[in-house]
Structure formats: structure tokens, C-alpha cells
Amino acid sequence: MKPARIAVICIAAAAAIGLAFVVRAMGSSGKPVAVAAASAPVEEAKPMAKVLVAARDLDPGKRLEDGDLTWKDWPVDEVNPAFITDGTTPIPAPPTAGQAKAAAGTLEGAPAAANAKPNNAIAAVARAANDVATGGAKADYIGSVVREPILAGEPIVARKIVRAGDSGYLAAYLEPGMRAMAIRVTVETAAGGFILPGDRVDVLLTRQTSLSNLDNAGQDSKFASSTVMRNIKILAIDQTTRAGDDEQAVVGATATLEVGPADAEALALAKSEGELSLVLRSYADTAGPSGRVQAPRQSAAVRIFRGGAPEVVVVQ
Numbered sequence: 138m139k140p141a142r143i144a145v146i147c148i149a150a151a152a153a154i155g156l157a158f159v160v161r162a163m164g165s166s167g168k169p170v171a172v173a174a175a176s177a178p179v180e181e182a183k184p185m186a187k188v189l190v191a192a193r194d195l196d197p198g199k200r201l202e203d204g205d206l207t208w209k210d211w212p213v214d215e216v217n218p219a220f221i222t223d224g225t226t227p228i229p230a231p232p233t234a235g236q237a238k239a240a241a242g243t244l245e246g247a248p249a250a251a252n253a254k255p256n257n258a259i260a261a262v263a264r265a266a267n268d269v270a271t272g273g274a275k276a277d278y279i280g281s282v283v284r285e286p287i288l289a290g291e292p293i294v295a296r297k298i299v300r301a302g303d304s305g306y307l308a309a310y311l312e313p314g315m316r317a318m319a320i321r322v323t324v325e326t327a328a329g330g331f332i333l334p335g336d337r338v339d340v341l342l343t344r345q346t347s348l349s350n351l352d353n354a355g356q357d358s359k360f361a362s363s364t365v366m367r368n369i370k371i372l373a374i375d376q377t378t379r380a381g382d383d384e385q386a387v388v389g390a391t392a393t394l395e396v397g398p399a400d401a402e403a404l405a406l407a408k409s410e411g412e413l414s415l416v417l418r419s420y421a422d423t424a425g426p427s428g429r430v431q432a433p434r435q436s437a438a439v440r441i442f443r444g445g446a447p448e449v450v451v452v453q
Contacts, residue, residue: 189221294298330388340366368427
């Protein structure tokens with residue numbers, strides 16, 4: 138074989154080997170890219186809503202404070218209609234029969250433009266109704282009373298709390314073993330209207346007493362005042378259980394007090410004996426004992442002879 142032919146064959150073999158390596162490199166670099174693109178589709182982030190939940194375990198009778206509640210992110214598609222949301226994220230309402238019928242009519246061939254406006258209007262009304270039903274600001278639920286146990290992280294629902302003004306609020310707000318009792322008050326007997334729900338008061342009884350007049354064998358009428366209840370909690374003035382943010386005084390005809398069963402009996406007796414007045418206590422004096430005070434003895438007149446001269450002395 139001629140040397141020139143041998144050289145051509147060697148060059149052709151080297152070119153073929155080089156081409157094989159190039160093809161192999163191109164195939165190995167392109168295939169993983171295609172597989173990665175096919176196996177890693179981009180997932181859309183789920184829309185989240187803010188749901189009002191308990192920040193700690195809440196027992197029945199607990200009056201909700203700001204630290205008892207917190208907002209928690211919740212997937213929109215998992216939000217129950219009974220949950221309380223902040224209203225920033227629209228919660229889709231379940232389709233009604235009318236919406237389903239309208240959607241079916243569109244599929245049957247009705248023009249989409251003809252149904253767009255009614256559907257949008259229905260959706261807007263549904264969102265507005267949802268906002269009204271679920272509330273909004275956390276402050277709206279401060280002061281509510283827990284009706285059933287609520288665990289930490291559990292969504293707040295209406296059936297487990299009683300908001301101020303709702304039926305059953307006062308019964309839920311009462312401490313265990315306590316009773317609610319109303320007495321008649323006026324502006325003069327209620328510290329000028331500056332006694333508000335939640336304040337502590339003393340209850341004074343002013344009654345007329347009859348003292349025997351030993352000289353004239355008759356009776357003299359006098360008035361006596363004494364404290365019958367001390368450090369009693371005011372639950373409501375009339376039917377107001379919480380004063381407004383800008384209210385500094387509440388004038389009402391009745392005041393509802395939180396008392397024990399035995400104290401309720403003593404208070405009922407005091408109501409029949411005379412006029413009751415409420416005396417506002419300082420916040421610094423609210424930690425003392427609460428309840429009825431031992432009833433004072435009836436006043437009596439005693440004649441004392443000193444050096445033969447009689448003297449009448451009133452003894453309490």
C-alpha cells in the first residue's frame with residue numbers, strides 16, 4: 138500500500154473518532170436539561186388568608202384580651218366560612234344554585250359577554266356578605282367571653298365565644314358560683330354617672346329608724362346609714378356591659394352587681410329596708426375582700442340616771 142493512501146486512511150479514522158466524541162458530548166449535555174425541565178414544573182404559590190386563632194389555651198368564662206388572639210396564615214381554599222378573617226384576602230363563596238345554572242347556560246352556547254356582568258355582580262355581593270359575616274379587626278372581639286374550651290392555634294368561631302351585646306353574654310361573663318342582681322340607681326346614688334361596667338363599689342343603705350322616746354312615751358324618727366356590701370363588681374349599667382371608648386360616664390336607672398348567693402339574699406333585704414347608694418372605689422382598693430358587711434345593730438334609746446337626773450343616750 139502506498140504511503141499516501143495510508144496517511145489518508147489514518148486522517149479519516151482520526152476524524153471519525155473525533156466526530157464520535159463530539160456527538161456523544163452533545164447528547165450527554167442536552168438530555169439532562171430536557172429531563173430537568175420536564176420533571177421540575179413551576180408550582181404556583183397558594184393564596185393565603187389571615188385567620189383569627191387563639192394565641193394560648195382559653196378556658197370557658199375567660200374574657201378575651203389582646204394577647205389571647207393572633208392572626209395566622211391559612212390557605213384560602215381551606216378557610217371554613219365560620220372562620221374569622223381580616224378581610225384583606227377575598228374568600229370565595231360556595232356557588233349558589235343560580236350561579237350553577239348560569240354557568241350551565243354559558244356552556245350550552247350562551248355568549249360569555251352576556252353572562253359576565255351578572256356573574257361579577259354576584260361575586261361582589263358574595264364577597265361583601267362574607268366580609269360582613271366574618272368580621273375583620275381583632276379589636277372587635279376583645280372583651281368577648283369564651284363559651285367553650287379553645288386550644289392554642291385553633292380558629293376562633295362564633296359558637297365558641299359570646300360577644301358583648303349577644304344573648305347569654307352576662308351568664309358567660311359571670312364568675313363561677315356568682316350571681317347577677319340589679320338594683321335601682323339614680324345619678325345621685327351612682328356617683329354622678331361615673332360608675333362604669335367593671336368598676337368596684339361599696340353599697341350603702343340609708344334607712345329610717347324609730348327610737349323610743351322615754352320621756353314622752355313615743356317614738357322619734359331618725360335616719361341611719363351603713364355599708365352593707367363592699368368591693369362589689371359592676372357588671373352592667375342598664376343593659377350596657379361595656380362603656381364606649383370615648384365615654385367617661387354612663388347614666389342609667391339600674392345597676393347589675395356580681396354577688397354571691399348569700400350576698401344576694403342580704404342585698405335583697407337591704408333593698409326593702411331603704412335606699413341603696415353606690416360608692417365608687419379606687420383601683421388601688423380593689424384587691425380587698427368582697428361581699429356583705431355584718432349588719433349593724435338596731436339603734437335603741439337608754440335612760441341613764443346621773444345624780445338623780447335622767448339622761449337619754451342613743452345606743453347603736
